[in-house]
Amino acid sequence: MTRSVFSRSQFNSKTIIKVPILLGLVTSLSACGQSSQKTLVLTGSSTVAPLAAEIAKRYEAEHPGVRIDVQTGGSSRGIADARSQVADIGMVSRSLKSEESDLTANSIARDGITVILHGNNPVKSLTNEQIIGIYTDKINNWQEVGGNDAPITVVNKAEGRSTLELFADYFKLENTAIKADTIIGDNEQGIKTIAGNPNAIGYVSVGAAEYNVEHGTPIKLLPVNGVEASTETVRNGTFPISRPLNLVTSGAPQGLSEEFVKFAQSSQVKDIVEEQYFVPISQ
Amino acid sequence: MLRGMAGIAAAILLLMVLFLCGESLLLLREIGVSRFFTDSDWHPTSDRFNLVPMLLGTLLVSLGAVLLATPCGIASALFCRYYSPPFLSTLYRRLLELLAGIPSVVYGFWGLVVLVPLINRWHPPGSSLLAGILVLALMILPTVALVAEASFASIPEAYWQSATALGLSRWSMIRGVMIPAAKSGLVTGVILAGGRAIGETMAVLMVCGNVVRVPHTVFDPVRTLTANIALEMAYATGNHRSALFVTGLVLMGAISILIFVAEWLDRRWFAGVR
Numbered sequence: 401m402t403r404s405v406f407s408r409s410q411f412n413s414k415t416i417i418k419v420p421i422l423l424g425l426v427t428s429l430s431a432c433g434q435s436s437q438k439t440l441v442l443t444g445s446s447t448v449a450p451l452a453a454e455i456a457k458r459y460e461a462e463h464p465g466v467r468i469d470v471q472t473g474g475s476s477r478g479i480a481d482a483r484s485q486v487a488d489i490g491m492v493s494r495s496l497k498s499e500e501s502d503l504t505a506n507s508i509a510r511d512g513i514t515v516i517l518h519g520n521n522p523v524k525s526l527t528n529e530q531i532i533g534i535y536t537d538k539i540n541n542w543q544e545v546g547g548n549d550a551p552i553t554v555v556n557k558a559e560g561r562s563t564l565e566l567f568a569d570y571f572k573l574e575n576t577a578i579k580a581d582t583i584i585g586d587n588e589q590g591i592k593t594i595a596g597n598p599n600a601i602g603y604v605s606v607g608a609a610e611y612n613v614e615h616g617t618p619i620k621l622l623p624v625n626g627v628e629a630s631t632e633t634v635r636n637g638t639f640p641i642s643r644p645l646n647l648v649t650s651g652a653p654q655g656l657s658e659e660f661v662k663f664a665q666s667s668q669v670k671d672i673v674e675e676q677y678f679v680p681i682s683q
Numbered sequence: 684m685l686r687g688m689a690g691i692a693a694a695i696l697l698l699m700v701l702f703l704c705g706e707s708l709l710l711l712r713e714i715g716v717s718r719f720f721t722d723s724d725w726h727p728t729s730d731r732f733n734l735v736p737m738l739l740g741t742l743l744v745s746l747g748a749v750l751l752a753t754p755c756g757i758a759s760a761l762f763c764r765y766y767s768p769p770f771l772s773t774l775y776r777r778l779l780e781l782l783a784g785i786p787s788v789v790y791g792f793w794g795l796v797v798l799v800p801l802i803n804r805w806h807p808p809g810s811s812l813l814a815g816i817l818v819l820a821l822m823i824l825p826t827v828a829l830v831a832e833a834s835f836a837s838i839p840e841a842y843w844q845s846a847t848a849l850g851l852s853r854w855s856m857i858r859g860v861m862i863p864a865a866k867s868g869l870v871t872g873v874i875l876a877g878g879r880a881i882g883e884t885m886a887v888l889m890v891c892g893n894v895v896r897v898p899h900t901v902f903d904p905v906r907t908l909t910a911n912i913a914l915e916m917a918y919a920t921g922n923h924r925s926a927l928f929v930t931g932l933v934l935m936g937a938i939s940i941l942i943f944v945a946e947w948l949d950r951r952w953f954a955g956v957r
Binding site: 480558575583584 | 724726727728729731795796799800803807808809810888889892893894895904906913914915917918919920923
């Protein structure tokens with residue numbers, strides 16, 4: 401199975417899939433005289449974007465004459481763009497909030513967030529209270545939780561990120577109560593920071609962490625509330641910190657949007673979802 | 684033709700400033716200017732907008748880098764010009780040019796995987812003001828060195844010959860004749876480098892730790908204004924987004940003040956020369 405490294409590393413900034421534009425141009429030229437080319441624009445979460453881009457590639461291959469642009473910019477942008485209909489579909493890596501009920505969420509996969517440590521850290525598990533203690537600076541040394549005598553480096557995400565929201569929500573932490581030593585942007589920066597610091601603790605998406613462990617990055621995933629962190633436990637719903645990956649539309653999806661959403665939820669793309677270490681909705 | 688080009692450049696700049704002001708105005712009108720300097724801390728989603736730690740972060744990182752890079756850069760230029768054999772100085776100059784051309788994100792990545800773990804072993808957490816200063820100093824050193832080299836090169840040959848005729852030692856010639864003659868160019872180089880340091884984003888974002896706090900030692904993490912925008916831009920909406928535009932405005936204000944001060948110093952120092 402070839403898993404494109406491109407999708408994880410290159411999607412951190414605003415990315416537009418240019419190849420489909422060219423392909424679309426060629427097909428529209430060759431299909432001159434037929435109905436004009438249809439375009440679908442997706443914007444939003446940088447967690448969902450690589451997945452959506454892969455699904456879009458396959459959809460385009462099967463439906464010549466359709467062009468799909470995938471752009472990142474965070475879940476908030478996905479919500480805003482779907483609402484203002486700047487984009488046909490918004491990508492959002494969380495459940496919709498109550499004030500967002502004007503939008504329709506269509507889940508295409510699930511993702512989990514887990515706590516990670518450096519691979520050489522002897523600590524094997526932490527209770528929820530210990531994690532809260534570490535993140536609010538009440539526990540400062542690994543010795544207090546059964547590790548080496550070394551100060552703890554707390555790695556937190558930048559304000560506004562959906563990973564931070566989900567993490568803080570589960571541990572009932574106030575944004576303002578978290579006392580971090582390092583603040584990072586995306587998953588990859590977090591994993592590199594923790595891989596380079598034996599005394600660091602952080603949290604990233606289970607999929608990204610598992611992928612890095614398989615490729616020899618010196619990090620380890622901690623169980624949360626006694627449940628092992630893996631795509632398996634996220635899939636069967638036992639892993640406590642997990643979230644749906646949604647395609648959000650203003651009202652029920654219609655026309656091309658509806659077709660694409662159905663395609664993304666179908667078993668036709670299950671292998672793509674699994675390749676990216678997310679958990680498919682369809683069984 | 685030229686006038687038109689200059690006009691377009693000026694118009695674009697003006698439009699950008701207007702856009703920046705326009706985007707910030709919403710929030711500025713709602714909460715006023717002072718809250719950005721008097722709030723307890725920076726938690727834009729909880730309506731707290733203090734920018735002072737980040738302004739300090741930007742100034743400290745840049746100042747540290749300039750203080751470190753200036754002597755090293757000028758020393759490099761002197762070595763290149765007056766001490767090394769010709770083949771070595773050509774090689775050295777090529778190396779500096781290469782260093783100047785490396786994208787900043789490469790410096791940042793190197794800092795993240797090499798420098799930060801190294802500092803962490805010495806004094807955790809590693810990602811710190813010090814890491815930022817070191818990476819930035821390395822980044823701007825080629826600028827200082829190359830500009831300094833160029834200004835030494837432009838000193839008339841006669842200065843060197845006259846100084847030699849006076850029987851001065853090499854160091855006395857450099858200190859007493861060459862450095863004063865090249866002073867204007869050296870200052871320009873330092874200002875250019877300082878500007879690059881203040882505006883740098885990716886490298887500092889990767890190595891500084893980005894915690895919004897006034898640092899007490901060089902081992903404390905800092906967040907710069909530029910890093911603040913890059914870090915939160917993708918996920919900000921509403922007031923949070925406006926607050927990031929205000930961050931940009933503050934950064935622009937700080938740079939304007941620095942340029943003004945540099946200009947004023949320049950005029951004062953060289954009033955007698957010109």
